[in-house]
Amino acid sequence: MKDAVDELRENVSRPFEAARAMPPSVYTSDAFLQRELNDIFAQDWFCAGRASSLLGAGDYLTLDLANQPVIVLRDGTGDLRAMANVCRHRMSTLLEGRGTVRRIVCPYHAWTYNLDGTLRGAPAMEQNTGFCKSENTLPEIRCEEWQGWIFVTLNPHAPPVAAQLARLEEMIGDFGMAEYTETFTETHVWDTNWKVLAENFMESYHLPVCHAGTIGGLSKLEEMVCPPGEAAFNYHTILKDDTLKIALAHPDNTRLTGDRRRMTYLIAIYPSLMITLTPGYFWYLSLHPKGPGQVHISHGGGMSPEFISDPEAKAQLDQLRDLLKRVNEEDRGCTEKVFRGLSSATARPGPLSHLERPNYDFAQYIYGRIAAAADGGGQ
Structure with missing residues (x-):
């Protein structure tokens, strides 16, 4: 058949x-x-919406792309950025829907990330000698703006x-x-x-x-x-x-x-x-x-x-x-x-x-x- x-x-x-x-x-x-x-x-490339919907620092939206949770936001420098919507600790999703945040806080154990995805704080991790904040940045996802549209892709080689x-x-x-x-x-x-x-x-x-x-x-x-x-x-x-x-x-x-x-x-x-x-x-x-x-x-x-x-x-x-x-x-x-x-x-x-x-x-x-x-x- x-x-x-x-x-x-x-x-x-x-x-x-x-x-x-x-x-x-x-x-x-x-x-x-x-x-x-x-x-x-x-x-x-997948369209996440219009760039004008994310005007201020911390404005964000979320989406699932090919079963991958993604955050798109306007960072502190005014740039559009996309990153994995998955905490680097116990892998909870971080944000839901749309909104505005000053920083990204995990709803499970309060690991906290800056708007550029770098880890800002992780409670009660001081006794873990192998823990390093700089090694726990949220993975970046390609994001581009074209004619006012936000596009993201999971493919690092997409033209x-x-x-x-x-x-x-x-x-x-x-x-x-x-x-x-x-x-x-x-x-x-x-x-x-x-x-x-x-x-x-x-x-x-x-x-x-x-x-x-x-x-x-x-x-x-x-x-x-x-x-x-x-x-x-x-x-x-x-x-x-x-x-x-x-x-x-x-x-x-x-x-x-x-x-x-x-x-x-x-x-x-x-x-x-x-x-x-x-x-x-x-x-x-x-x-x-x-x-x-x-x-x-x-x-x-x-x-x-x-x-x-x-x-x-x-x-x-x-x-x-x-x-x-x-x-x-x-x-x-x-x-x-x-x-x-x-x-x-x-x-x-x-x-x-x-x-x-x-x-x-x-x-x-x-x-x-x-x-x-x-x-x-x-x-």
Whole structure:
């Protein structure tokens, strides 16, 4: 019997003109998920959120990346830093959620670390002649900022984020995404596979139907452009009408001209950062699997500088958040239905539309990472 990797190999060997959706096994197999954790999430850059959410010294967030607990914080010198969220004593996790600390204190025995991860104090250790504070610094994890996003990786050899996304920066540089201000963050867990939700974002073919009650009427299928993807990301674009003013360039925005003043980019940065970037606002999903049938979602959004400075910004923000809440509810319903369906014994992958080109490229990326690891390669 073929395993999920063999089935995916056959799937991605087809040219795009004959492409089909990925086979059900790549969504439902525990063994395939473990390959994804080892060969993708433990190797590539993962988005931890926006740098603007960690403005002051000691501001922190935590996450689990490929089963590794991680702290990301702003240290005393103003730099972003990531480190293992595991005490060097009896290995308790140290921090939870988000917040602000002056120092990191273990909740088990009060070993205390400075914001740079160095051990500050350890009670009742003076009789241990082999104990040395300098040998008990929290392990550092690679952390980089790109266009206002925080990226972390467990892989010491991963190419820099900016190098991998140079082409994307060329494409969207005039939007000035680094200057957009995050105004809200949330976390959710949905009952679907992480790739189902990623693929749902990557194609706008579903908008007229799944989002008929919200944004389905704001875009026309015939105006969607879905070019071939790049090595580290894929994207497609939509031209919005003036129904949602905040999706268009503000009158004070002089960076964008012509159709770019109403253009929306839907960007998927591999493995799992999904960004909707408009001239007026952005919103995003950063996805991490919680087993084959669940996905942890970090969700947030915000506005361009011109809208943040607009006296009507509060009303615009309220309108946007209400819209995004309803859009997410619609997406949750659709993606959970997809996972229930592909878990059926009768499920078979169907042919892809030309509007699902990003999904085809995503499948190529998934297989490429897993095949490279199997061949002893990597980055």
